[in-house]
Amino acid sequence: MSETLTTTYGTGFDDIRRLAAQLRVDSLRATGAARSGHATSSLSAADLMAVLMARHLDYDWHDPGARSGDHLIFSKGHASPLLYAMLTAAGVIDDDELIGTYRRFGSRLQGHPTPALSWVDVATGSLGQGLPIGVGLAWVIDRLEKRDNHVWVLCGDGEFAEGSIWEALETAGAKRLANVTAIVDVNRLGQSGSTELEWDMDAYARKVGGFDVEPIVIDGHDLEAIDRAMTAARRSDRPTAILARTIKGKGVPEVEDLNGWHGKALPDDMADRAIERLGGVSHGVVERRPPAQQPPGTRAEKAAAGATSRPHVELPRYERGKDVATRRAFGDTLRALAVVDDVAVVDGDVGNSTYAGTFAEDAPDRFFECGIAEQQLVSTAVALSVRGYVPYAATFAAFFSRAYDFIRMAAISRANLRLCGSHAGVEIGEDGPSQMALEDIAAFRAILGSTVLYPSDATSAAALTAAMVDLPGISYLRTTRGAYPVLYGPDEAFPVGGSKTLREGKDVALIGAGVAVHTCLRAADRLAEDGVSARVVDLYSIKPVDHAGLVAAASASGQRIVVVEDHHREGGVGAAVLESLADAGASPRVRLLAVQGLPGSGTAEELMNAAGIGVGDVVEAASALVKEGDGGS
């Protein structure tokens, strides 16, 4: 090896050059040992990250939980070898872990970064997500904390084709978030070929500038230019994008700027030559420069940091029998939760429909309006979760489908999000199928570790909305557009994972959630007239579901169950019931009533009847089941 090993890298450019070489060498060594991984995408960004790490990132790698200091997000998560090489150069993971465990079973050094590493705020690897979350962090810090933490996001050029990048830049520009910088590694090559804009740096600058984000175009391998750009970025009074022209595979001439090397380790001989040429293996560590620790200043941040205790929340109370929409109860409860300093609400220009907007009246500083941009909506909620807040985000249930990939990734990030989808099912009536969520229960149930709640009345909606404060992971509350009678007294408890038996009955159990509970109650009345005794169960907690309650309901009603839901049949409430009962010893007969066919406009009742989930349908299915005779064992 031709160079002397450096023990500690300082801030001089010679040291940074050595650091960059070490990051490249370690990226090659890690991918080589794993025989997979994105080597060339790491090499293009190594100079950018070396300068950032040595001179600009105000961050203590030895104290990743500190609230003071910058954030760094790898939006181009496939450059994980570079990130892990940085952790090694920071002295917080050792060489054996880097080379011995990268991409292997049980390792925290996964193919794409996840918060299994304490230095990683959010999982990335689905492109176009790191920047919206980074912008969310900048917004939260700027609005609620008045800190000077800067948010640096390393982006790929390919991901600039994702619309979510533009939702993020729009938000950054419009809110003038000077504390966020996108560092864009414009290496011209995507996975399967060149990007649309290749190295047209003017085009990138024009686009970014049009969104009121300051473009700074540089050669991404010129260390001094990178340094000047980062200095300018931190000083700017606007959000910034460092548009760095780079070479994919930089440092390894045999693969530089060549197609066909995306997502691949180099063959051993090629890697050996490259490492030799880069100066060989070194084990330098970047000088530690911990930022000054500053305690939480605002009431909101103190609460988010756990420094204050939660006040008592007075939940809204509703009179039994009165017609109140569950979405209204959700809004009332959010408003009541405004006294909790770390609760924040995110809206997508429908706050007057979801009733999330009521929160803004009492806590305008903790109300984040994203406009019609659901990906940014969920990203902002994720950012709030990263900083320790208790975010609620609401839109029409149908429109969370716009952000499904973000919700999926948030679960991998172990973010704690409380999502409320209003206007669910055909019940919404006149607006028609584009506004009707009929897939949301299936979609949310399939999310890792999620909770899915669907209250039938205002009392339970209020109780469950409040319970979500303490729920970990992704919790989802489905609310209904129309107003229906309050079924429960104000002191009723609604544990997550529970259910309520609203009526006892021995011949058949009618199980529903949300609006279907009211349908079941009316059906039970009609069945009683025919001499059929129907039990009615309010399955307000769809995941986790009340296994014991379902088994008991089946057992008490001759193993005959009818499940009714304002949702497609596949994967919905009925599926939740079946999945739960599959593990039970008993095998009840279950009939599923779910939305059939393509709905149009009409009144809620017309549409529920047309979809096969009306009172008559329930009566018919229950009667047929009872006539069939006894169920299984």
Place this chain on the structure above:
Amino acid sequence: MSETLTTTYGTGFDDIRRLAAQLRVDSLRATGAARSGHATSSLSAADLMAVLMARHLDYDWHDPGARSGDHLIFSKGHASPLLYAMLTAAGVIDDDELIGTYRRFGSRLQGHPTPALSWVDVATGSLGQGLPIGVGLAWVIDRLEKRDNHVWVLCGDGEFAEGSIWEALETAGAKRLANVTAIVDVNRLGQSGSTELEWDMDAYARKVGGFDVEPIVIDGHDLEAIDRAMTAARRSDRPTAILARTIKGKGVPEVEDLNGWHGKALPDDMADRAIERLGGVSHGVVERRPPAQQPPGTRAEKAAAGATSRPHVELPRYERGKDVATRRAFGDTLRALAVVDDVAVVDGDVGNSTYAGTFAEDAPDRFFECGIAEQQLVSTAVALSVRGYVPYAATFAAFFSRAYDFIRMAAISRANLRLCGSHAGVEIGEDGPSQMALEDIAAFRAILGSTVLYPSDATSAAALTAAMVDLPGISYLRTTRGAYPVLYGPDEAFPVGGSKTLREGKDVALIGAGVAVHTCLRAADRLAEDGVSARVVDLYSIKPVDHAGLVAAASASGQRIVVVEDHHREGGVGAAVLESLADAGASPRVRLLAVQGLPGSGTAEELMNAAGIGVGDVVEAASALVKEGDGGS
């Protein structure tokens, strides 16, 4: 009434002014009669649509199926009253239908437009979707048809916050699609308040211009300015955006430019005053100007128009026992399908991973590369379907979650899409959870009228890929990353809705799809050693599912079933089995084995074992079930 009724509106501006008044009056009358709907959002765009209709839209309203002529898409679908008023003014629906049925049960005049109306190409109402589809149409027409049909898309300003709008403008600008014009109704007000940019027309122009789309800023109520803009738009050699500054509620001074009137009908007295002021009710019809009909010119379009018959397709053949990945078989089959002139393929920069890229080698003109922009990917496929082609779109299964709202809406549009998601489940190994689809089966099953297929080997993958050509609606094929043995001979048939019994057995049925079939086969071997006779079922068709086959399998195996899947438990293959059996008389005991916990990196086998879906897990579950004794009735 002060004005004389005009019977036929010509192209003079006086006539257009009367037409615009009629569109406004009819929008007010329709929403008034329905007592709901978006009146003020219709009023702001009435002048734009009056000029378009009278002088620029090259379209025969009496022949909506014609291939010649322009497209008009209401991306702001909530302005449906305006669209329906236009249909009345075109003389294709009558006043009774407009006033008597709008938003009512059974009407084709729904709250938001759907193809229940022959003049509507696609359902809108989820904002930000009409423009990407319109750009897709322009791309398809430009690339495959060489026609001069122009695509006009009426957009709202609020929806410009959606990232998908920028995916569309990026595509239009980069491909220089001169045949598409976004007409942006900048009325400054969203649903819950003002938009971020309000009336900052320069900001809109800067943004749009940055995307290489020509901005044309006008007063959206100046008929002559609108006319000049539309003339310029059609003549431009670049895509255009007419940025029209408008007033929400224009024509009704009592609500003009006021918050709080979004999505509402006016009270009767206010509407009466407004109608009086607008000149009263009139029933004029716009002069018919049918465009010259031009027969399909290209081979691709002739095939799309049904003018040619399909050639025989020679499917790839695979040797039994050889290891071949199903994604490879998908790609081989796409390549074989290249001889079918109306088949087109859409890629999101992963064509070398999904193997969709193989198609480009034989039919480059029918291969649409969208870059990393999954919303535009699905929108382009929808556009191909609208023009009669047979689109296949492929990306990683996980990343279709990015376009879930577009898929949901495509189902309402009755589009015929063939979607292939590769790299499903923990089986992908080292890349980690961000790349693992574990929710896709639940999500796709819940889509209205969808078909969900999951082949276990190359032969079935090829057969099912080919079968998708003729499937209506949304069909989804899930492929696997790794190579596994070919299980079937090349002449085996795989009807959609069928299943295959790979091994007979009387004690228990092991049911899987995709990679899990191989797990089940290995488990059956191990169980045989323990004296347990296990049936193995390849459930390659998950929706529709083989109900009779499942009942038969349960019956032949002592009503004992183990379902294994590389997917989360909720809503997946197991749920499909349970939902199907719920309607059967018998009640088998079913155990579901699905992915548990958060996976990391590792080999496919390590990760499947860790997730609880390994061979050992199947053996254990099956053995326990057999030991428990007999199942239900």
